Structures are given as C-alpha cells and as structure tokens.
Amino acid sequence: MQVVIFADAQAAGAYGAGLINDRLERGALNVLGVATGSSPVPLYQALAADPHPRLTGLTAFALDEYVGLPKEHPESYDSVIDRKVRRPLGLDPARVHVPDADPERLETAGERYEQRIAEAGGVDLQILGIGATGHIGFNEPTSSLASRTRLKTLAPATRADNARFFDSEDEVPVHCITQGIGTILDAGEVLLLAQGEQKARAVAQAVEGPISSMCPASALQLHRKATLLLDEAAASQLEYTDYYRFVHQNRPDWQRP
Ligand code: F6R
Numbered sequence: 001m002q003v004v005i006f007a008d009a010q011a012a013g014a015y016g017a018g019l020i021n022d023r024l025e026r027g028a029l030n031v032l033g034v035a036t037g038s039s040p041v042p043l044y045q046a047l048a049a050d051p052h053p054r055l056t057g058l059t060a061f062a063l064d065e066y067v068g069l070p071k072e073h074p075e076s077y078d079s080v081i082d083r084k085v086r087r088p089l090g091l092d093p094a095r096v097h098v099p100d101a102d103p104e105r106l107e108t109a110g111e112r113y114e115q116r117i118a119e120a121g122g123v124d125l126q127i128l129g130i131g132a133t134g135h136i137g138f139n140e141p142t143s144s145l146a147s148r149t150r151l152k153t154l155a156p157a158t159r160a161d162n163a164r165f166f167d168s169e170d171e172v173p174v175h176c177i178t179q180g181i182g183t184i185l186d187a188g189e190v191l192l193l194a195q196g197e198q199k200a201r202a203v204a205q206a207v208e209g210p211i212s213s214m215c216p217a218s219a220l221q222l223h224r225k226a227t228l229l230l231d232e233a234a235a236s237q238l239e240y241t242d243y244y245r246f247v248h249q250n251r252p253d254w255q256r257p
Helices: 009-025 041-049 077-089 103-119 156-165 181-185 197-208 216-222 241-249
Strands: 002-006 031-034 059-062 064-066 125-128 150-153 175-178 189-194 226-231
Touching (some): 002 009, 009 041, 009 125, 009 189, 009 226, 041 189, 059 103, 197 226
Parallel strands (some): 002 226, 031 059
Antiparallel strands (some): 150 175
C-alpha cells in the first residue's frame, strides 16, 4: 500500500484529483468507482474546479445505497451522488449507477449490480473512504473478504456516525446494499481518503495490522495498487510514517501524477 500524508484534506483532495487526471490523460480511466460521505468531497471539489476534458465521459458506480429511503430522499446515496458527484463533475445521468435498494427487488439487487459493473468492463479506479469501524463500502467487521455486492446490516457505530446527516439516529437506515470486499478488490486501482483523529485507529489497523475481516479495509493489503491519502490526524497512529514520507519523497518521476 502506498501511504501519502498531507497537511490537510484539501491538499489530499488536490493530489487525488491530479492522480485521476493523469489516468484520464493516459486514457486509462473509463469507469470510476465513487464513494459517498465526507472524505472524498475535497477530491470531487478539486476535480470539478479544473475539469479534465475526458471527465464528463466517465461511467460511475457508487459503492452502496441505503435500504428503506426513497430515491428522492436527500440522504439516499442516489441523491448524494447526484449532488456531490454527478452534477459537479458533469457526468451523464445514464452512466451513473447506484445499487437498486428497492425493497421489492432486494434479492437480486447484488447480482444485477455486479452484472452492470462487469458489462461496463469493471471499475478502473475506485475511490474509498473508511469507517471508524474499518469498513470500506458498508462492509462492516466480520464481512467476508471474498464478498460480492449484497444486503448488509450497518453496525450501530456506523449508524451513530451517519446520524449527522439525519435529524436523529433512529432515521438512519439499518440495512444497505453494498459492493463486497471482493468486488472492491477487483478494481484496477484503489484510492482511499481519510481525515481526522476518529479514523486513525482504523487506518493503522488497515495498513499495519493483520489482514482480517475484523478490519475490512485491511483487505486492501491484497490489492496491488492501493493508495491512501491521509491527513496528519488520520495518520497519527501509524508506526512507519517516516518510511511512508521517505518513499513518497523519493518516488520516481513516472510515479508522479
Ligand atoms: C460511502 C461508504 C463508506 C464511507 C465511510 C466514511 O459510500 O461506503 O464506507 O466512505 O463510512 O464516511 P465519511 O467519509 O463520511 O467519514
């Protein structure tokens, strides 16, 4: 895993946007995996501020969707992706996909989403956040490291964290459809963003801990091209920060976005 530590979220977002623009420039990015939540917002803002000519041609797949919120609800991930990603980046609505969490069709939702991703040729680059529980997507601790898109139950700690987007914790849905860890690992490249002290423990476990379903993000150790963009607070419990900084400072020119 490549760990890069920045003074703040804006610097991390700008670096991530530079990396994505580099892939667009090389024609190596057609399908982008997008995350909701706060962590990738500075990255989306940086992409939108200086849009690459190929940006609007991207196909996008969201990681997850709540079960039990109508699509039109302002906090459904369909709405959030529309507001934070599709509109600012100027993407074609027909090419932006979010899991179908309609309660009537839940049984086949995972399989249908996997099929859509496969039909698009797979995700070239997946943007991720990390939960304080160590989740990626909504794969909470004990999720199978081989899991595919499916119904999951949110951890109480995640519902408490996400209550900030709702009037009360009770309004946070209990279930979701999320890409599996196996689905995420299939992406050609992974870019995880994390900020703040409350993510420090999960980040340290993901990067320096054992690969374990108790920290789903630790599965990224198995990915051959995973980069973590952290602020100082999110990196504060890592042991090898001097080494990560040294590696970053001494990276060869061809690794610079
Ligand atoms: C979002 C998602 C989650 C979030 C994570 C961090 O689609 O799948 O894994 O990335 O909960 O959320 P924030 O960024 O709001 O701290």
